[in-house]
Amino acid sequence: MRNILNKFKILFYNPIIVYLILIIGIGVVAIQSASPLYKINYAATSDTNASKQLLFIGIGAVIAVFIIMVGVDRIRALRWWIYGLCMIPLIGLAAYKYLHLPIPLVKDLNGAVSWYKLPGIGTIQPSEFMKIGLVLVVADIIQCHNERYPHIRRNFHTDLNLLIKIMAAILPPSILIFIQPDSGVTMIILFFIAMMIFASGIQWRYILVVAGIAIALITAFILLVGVFPDFLTGTLKVDAYKLNRFFGWFDPFGTMDKEGMQLAKGLLAIGSGNLIGNGFQSAHVYFPEAHTDFIFAVIGMDFGLIGTLITVTLCGLFDYEILNTATINRGHYNSYVCIGIFGMLFFQQIQNIGMTIGLLPITGVTLPFISYGGSSSLSYMILFGIVLASYIEGTKIKHSEVDYHERTLYLKTKAYIKDNVKFDD
Numbered sequence: 001m002r003n004i005l006n007k008f009k010i011l012f013y014n015p016i017i018v019y020l021i022l023i024i025g026i027g028v029v030a031i032q033s034a035s036p037l038y039k040i041n042y043a044a045t046s047d048t049n050a051s052k053q054l055l056f057i058g059i060g061a062v063i064a065v066f067i068i069m070v071g072v073d074r075i076r077a078l079r080w081w082i083y084g085l086c087m088i089p090l091i092g093l094a095a096y097k098y099l100h101l102p103i104p105l106v107k108d109l110n111g112a113v114s115w116y117k118l119p120g121i122g123t124i125q126p127s128e129f130m131k132i133g134l135v136l137v138v139a140d141i142i143q144c145h146n147e148r149y150p151h152i153r154r155n156f157h158t159d160l161n162l163l164i165k166i167m168a169a170i171l172p173p174s175i176l177i178f179i180q181p182d183s184g185v186t187m188i189i190l191f192f193i194a195m196m197i198f199a200s201g202i203q204w205r206y207i208l209v210v211a212g213i214a215i216a217l218i219t220a221f222i223l224l225v226g227v228f229p230d231f232l233t234g235t236l237k238v239d240a241y242k243l244n245r246f247f248g249w250f251d252p253f254g255t256m257d258k259e260g261m262q263l264a265k266g267l268l269a270i271g272s273g274n275l276i277g278n279g280f281q282s283a284h285v286y287f288p289e290a291h292t293d294f295i296f297a298v299i300g301m302d303f304g305l306i307g308t309l310i311t312v313t314l315c316g317l318f319d320y321e322i323l324n325t326a327t328i329n330r331g332h333y334n335s336y337v338c339i340g341i342f343g344m345l346f347f348q349q350i351q352n353i354g355m356t357i358g359l360l361p362i363t364g365v366t367l368p369f370i371s372y373g374g375s376s377s378l379s380y381m382i383l384f385g386i387v388l389a390s391y392i393e394g395t396k397i398k399h400s401e402v403d404y405h406e407r408t409l410y411l412k413t414k415a416y417i418k419d420n421v422k423f424d425d
Helices: 002-011 016-033 035-041 049-070 072-077 079-098 126-148 156-178 183-199 204-227 229-235 240-250 261-272 295-328 333-356 374-420
Strands: 106-109 112-118 122-124
Touching: 002 374, 016 035, 016 049, 016 295, 016 374, 035 049, 049 072, 049 374, 072 079, 072 126, 072 333, 072 374, 079 106, 079 112, 079 126, 079 156, 112 126, 122 374, 126 156, 126 183, 126 333, 126 374, 156 183, 183 333, 204 229, 204 240, 229 240, 240 261, 261 295, 261 333, 295 333, 295 374, 333 374
Parallel strands: none
Antiparallel strands: 106 112, 112 122
């Protein structure tokens, strides 16, 4: 019992909990502020989004406390069990969509099969929880690889071996998620895995080559969308609705009555907020998905530039503390886990805010802890518990290293004084 209390005492020195509480508070207020816009589309449905958000956050907080109590080492021991349990519902979704098997509770929404509808709870998105299994498994692969091949023994073959093992772990769930179709979560997975590989100690020239190829492919795809869209839809068989998002991104106000409506209205909403906003539940400008994908536009419209700057600042401080946790665990399994969690948070924040203000195309990626979403909130609270447990263990490692160095310095100083310093009688 005393050991558990000591763990929680260590957390009092970490401001990340305060940052998260403030971010969650902003999210709940923004979701409630989006209520008038939500009721435009769902007039017959009572708006309980804010209370549901708090419910899932609360459940996640309980799980996070449990993770802190058991520690990351025990979670690591269950990594493949967690991975496998997360794969089962993904396989069920694919079987329902492509094999037409009667999988119960599957929810089909406009051709997208990404959710299960649980009675009394709501919809659950398995891909959100798959991120937990992936970050635990990939971190273990990297840690075990680095223990077997120290930096001085790293070469092309060892780095290739590491990449093959990582690809073998991430490709099956990534493909199952992509064909739902859910390109947003797929991009999140690829980004945070790339960050973990970047931190693994792999040789820089391979990273630069892969990054260069990725940038070239993305640039070529965007150019093809703008210049030769018929080639993509006719020859490469890319779905036309996916390209519509790019057309709306290229010219939101020129396509305001079609593809660009959501982005154009979102930009108008943010612009209408000016410095201090139009006030709580102003509904000054209507735009769809206000409580989920475009929650940042609600903050800009109702609370102005000040509200958006506070939100971005808190997200930045929160991310910094996760990186700090990775730093104090450097060389350990927890470090790679925290880097992966940082990667998925950072990507979602950049993508969501970027698409809301027109810097990036709309992908349906939500803003963590702020956008409404039970699966997202619950999964990120679980990951937050892993971060806190990693911080506790990292602090203990840091203090043990400091104690060791202090003890060594003390003994060396004592020996030096004994051999070289003479005192007069």
